[in-house]
Amino acid sequence: MDNDRIFEPFEDGLVQPPYRSEKYASTGRMAPDNVHPIAPRTATELSGPIFARSADEDRNLVSGKGGQAIGSLMRLKVRVLDEDARPQPGSFIEIWQANAAGKYQHPQDQRDAPIDPNFRSWGRGVVDANGEIDFITIRPGAYPVPNSGGWWRPPHIHLSAYGSTFLSHIITQLYFPGDPLNEIDGIFQGIPDPVARERLVLKPDADSGIPEAALGFRFDLVLRGRSQTPLEN
Ligand SMILES: [Fe+2]
Secondary structure: OOHHHOOOOOOOOOOOOOOOEOOEOOHHHHOOOOOOOOOOOOHHHHOOOOOOOOOHHHHEOOEEOOEEOOOOEEEEEEEEEOOOOOEOOOOEEEEEEOOOOOOOOOOOOOOOOOOOOOOOOEEEEEOOOOOEEEEEEEOOOOEEOOOOOOOEEOOEEEEEEEOOOOOOEEEEEEEOOOOHHHHHOOOHHHOOOHHHHHOOEOEEOHHHOEOOOEEEEEEEEEOOOOOOOOOOO
């Protein structure tokens, strides 16, 4: 084994954001007041599901009936890795995001911003034998956070990953390199360690793009160890 890659647990309190964060107001309503009880794990929790569906159309967010979605086209390649950078095939990945105008295709988004009929806010699929999956999408727009005193979320993509059981589930958010709103975003800045924060920033990668059509970005989801990906609900 390469000694540089020996598993070491992350330093708690640095990589993962606190349950309750002053900078992320809604955590005040979601954070538990008491220690989590650990429920017993039975066959129901440990025996499934088996994720199999991975259709091309589920990974393409931009091809509506009326044509291509508005915005800067991009291809996002996600790899799922363990602490030794070994690919983890079989993970079920879902992403969701705002359109180029920062509007979600969701009834709770009542902001007066345009809906793009050719853009679908979600994608999903199963990672392949190399631990990889890709999505065709657009760079999302920023959007204002209601009742926040002028705070706008930077462009970001939400990502959920299931492992081999429903108990094995994580959620996080992906950010764009160099966006000035990253520096003042309460959620992104809620991760204490700046090095860990950078793990949520997409890496531009020409090989992941489509020549003269789509920018390429890469993201490595590292499940544990000293390079573990921070989680953000
Ligand atoms: Fe969002």
